[in-house]
Amino acid sequence: MSEMRVLIVDDSSVMRKIVERSLRQAGLDPMVVLEAGSGTDGLEVLQGQSVHLILSDINMPSMDGLEFLRQIRGQNLAPGVPVVMITTESSEEHVKQAILSGAQGYIRKPFTAEQVKERVLPLLAAAEGR
């Protein structure tokens, strides 16, 4: 697999590291990881750089993950790039909201590296095939 550029958005730096470790365990290596601590910071990153995959938390201060997602899609900042929400919110309603806002995948915390692999790799394969 060629070098992947991944944006991880989470207000917890620990959780960003855990997500990165899970992605590497899933086989995404070599990989360049861009980090953002809020939706606002995530938008700034996307205005200057391109990525192949975005993973975002939902509950964040300043701009939450769903608004971040709407802004990405509304501003057409990362066309065709899969977005996966990683969150403690697990209800059907939250999943529905995320999908309607433009997410392609949803991972509930707590998660295993295997679950990250199962959700993320098919999305990357589909995006590559387009």
Place this chain on the structure above:
Amino acid sequence: MFNGIRTGAGFRRGAQQEMERMMTQSLRENLNLVSDPQNLNQSVEEVFHMMLGASCYQVQETPFEEPETITAVVGFGGLLSGACVFRSSSSAALEIAGRLTGMEFSEIDDTVKDAIGEVCNMLAGAWKGSVPDLSANCGLSIPAVITGSNYHIHVQAPEFRLHHMYRFDQTTFAVTIICDGLQ
């Protein structure tokens, strides 16, 4: 036309209020399900197993190994208001943060506080996710973390309170669910 919009919006608000009333009633009727101690045990075991690759089990209430403790609080809002509180000794926090991140820590720094806040966040999410009516209708706050010694957390007359102590490796930690109201 404006009347129609207002009427439509009023109807939706009315329907939403009625749905919330019914859910609150359902939560009150199922208070034994909401306050089931097993839900908390399962949530704690799930988080520790999946994120730390470690097992933990409930033990009798015992004093913490040392006076210095760390507490993380995640608030609940919406149909249920209250909080999930995680508390452990500093050495237990270092061990938990180390397992979670794969790093070694010798003091309670910002990364350890962040890790303990995230553990509490996942515990709160897993616990509310175990009750279907709560899952979609109860929000979580951003974690707050407190460190120090000889402090107490007081809550006035909660509707219910679950307080469990768990053993993890050679250390212990406590998780408390406080419900101070069903809205």
